[in-house]
Amino acid sequence: MKVISVSWVLVLAIIAVLFVLTAGCTGTGKEKVPLRVYCAGSLIIPFGEAEKEFEALHPGVDVQLEPHGSIQVIRQITDLHRPGDVVAVADESLIPDLMYRRAGVDGTNYTDWYLPFGGNEMVIAFTNKSRYASEITEDNWYEVLSRPGVKVGLSNPMLDAAGYRALIVAKLAENEYHTSNLFGVLLGDHFDPRLTVRTVGQVTTIILPEIVKPSDDHVVVRDGSIFLLSLLEAGGIDYAFEYRSVAEGKKLRWIRLPPSINLGSPEYAKNYRTVNVILGFQRFSSIGTERVGVPIVYAVTIPYSAAHPEIAKEFVDYIAVESQKGRPGWPSPVNRTEIIRE
Amino acid sequence: MPGQKMQGLILIACCCLVLVLISGCTGNATGKSIPSADPAFGNWDLTLNGTTQKVLTRSDLETLPAVTANGYAVSTTGIRFGPYTCKGVDLRDLTALVGGIGEKDQIWVYAPDGYLWVFDAGQLNGKGFVTFNESLREVPSPPLKVILMYEQDGKPVTYNDGGPARVAIVSDSPGIVTEGSAWVKWVDRIEVHKK
Numbered sequence: 001m002k003v004i005s006v007s008w009v010l011v012l013a014i015i016a017v018l019f020v021l022t023a024g025c026t027g028t029g030k031e032k033v034p035l036r037v038y039c040a041g042s043l044i045i046p047f048g049e050a051e052k053e054f055e056a057l058h059p060g061v062d063v064q065l066e067p068h069g070s071i072q073v074i075r076q077i078t079d080l081h082r083p084g085d086v087v088a089v090a091d092e093s094l095i096p097d098l099m100y101r102r103a104g105v106d107g108t109n110y111t112d113w114y115l116p117f118g119g120n121e122m123v124i125a126f127t128n129k130s131r132y133a134s135e136i137t138e139d140n141w142y143e144v145l146s147r148p149g150v151k152v153g154l155s156n157p158m159l160d161a162a163g164y165r166a167l168i169v170a171k172l173a174e175n176e177y178h179t180s181n182l183f184g185v186l187l188g189d190h191f192d193p194r195l196t197v198r199t200v201g202q203v204t205t206i207i208l209p210e211i212v213k214p215s216d217d218h219v220v221v222r223d224g225s226i227f228l229l230s231l232l233e234a235g236g237i238d239y240a241f242e243y244r245s246v247a248e249g250k251k252l253r254w255i256r257l258p259p260s261i262n263l264g265s266p267e268y269a270k271n272y273r274t275v276n277v278i279l280g281f282q283r284f285s286s287i288g289t290e291r292v293g294v295p296i297v298y299a300v301t302i303p304y305s306a307a308h309p310e311i312a313k314e315f316v317d318y319i320a321v322e323s324q325k326g327r328p329g330w331p332s333p334v335n336r337t338e339i340i341r342e
Numbered sequence: 343m344p345g346q347k348m349q350g351l352i353l354i355a356c357c358c359l360v361l362v363l364i365s366g367c368t369g370n371a372t373g374k375s376i377p378s379a380d381p382a383f384g385n386w387d388l389t390l391n392g393t394t395q396k397v398l399t400r401s402d403l404e405t406l407p408a409v410t411a412n413g414y415a416v417s418t419t420g421i422r423f424g425p426y427t428c429k430g431v432d433l434r435d436l437t438a439l440v441g442g443i444g445e446k447d448q449i450w451v452y453a454p455d456g457y458l459w460v461f462d463a464g465q466l467n468g469k470g471f472v473t474f475n476e477s478l479r480e481v482p483s484p485p486l487k488v489i490l491m492y493e494q495d496g497k498p499v500t501y502n503d504g505g506p507a508r509v510a511i512v513s514d515s516p517g518i519v520t521e522g523s524a525w526v527k528w529v530d531r532i533e534v535h536k537k
Contacts, residue, residue: 160418208461222521286456
């Protein structure tokens, strides 16, 4: 009897220990709810902060950020059919253009609303190491960037909205400062082939070649802003066309551009629309090649297929509230924060 | 003694049962395995358009001279993918099947999800790419090749990784990272555009 009792006690003890050791494998109870958020690359810093803060407020939620270019953000849902709870882009027009369409046989759209939650503006970012850093001002920036030996960076306009927005800003500067061919001197003449510019009536169109390739050292093009910033910090370029929030978030020095050309002021929307860019080829079949100068407005939505729409709504609300506070490195507050429906 | 033997057997049986029950915990986090090939891969083919046209199956691709080298990509937002050992066919060899490329020609690479990327002839010769080390610091470019990869780390490229065939920019040097926009996934058509 004694032997039997000892054996059974041993068996039960082993089972108990193994159950304790494997308790995390059952998948019930204490696992965090994943909230998958696709966001524009220029939102990495603010959304990274929001991730930590939101998780602290909601200990049961694991916010999973996945940054891409804004069009790629939307394509994760519409073309690649990946699961996602929140979509946040750096151009509000992309959501109605790409997501207000049927997602499946039941007639539901990918989404039918969006919330504009922040604005931004283009600036000239630089560091203390930049050539003529002690001379550049809001009044002479275009003259400094035109000087021989100065290296100017922009992200690839085929890939990044900040890239084609840089071209639009440079073209708008030509009229602002009444300097003919300023666009060519700053950027357009430093590509192989040179960028073609056509003006019909009040509208100027910049036409890109299929391959955006600098012809000399004055202009440096990289796929994304992250690589430009790294070059700027290493002294590989002197100045970069960047979003104000990104320059601020990276603690760089930056020059504010006039509101009439910086794409940050809705009251100048009519002026911005006088310049557009035609991309060299249709990279995505779901969106055309024309990019128009418009005020920069960030927008967020919850796709129809969100696995956790209630938590996603709480996250969207959190972003909307925090964006209105004017936090450093975040998109700037916007006047219109109501949901826009189809 | 027979009683003791029986108890010993019960003890061993119980332990085995528990080990079997918990064995599912040692797999990956999702409990799902990624298939080495999508069922739809069987229908895949590659259309080449140049001065002539040719359609290749996966088997045809595997009969062409293969390049095996190191590949490592980074997205526009700094997310790295790799490093991989990539096996595939040099795009110059593929375009040679339909008339080849001239110095000023372009190569348009399409995927069925609506993605398109354009290379020039210089890029097909490995020129004009930005290269980084693993810390994403820019480094001088070693010799590069642009291939249509069908094997990644010795296995068929999975659907999630862009299979059955995707573009990869490869080098003999390990740890060289290239910009990912050119790494077109799910390639099904390559066109030579004469300039």
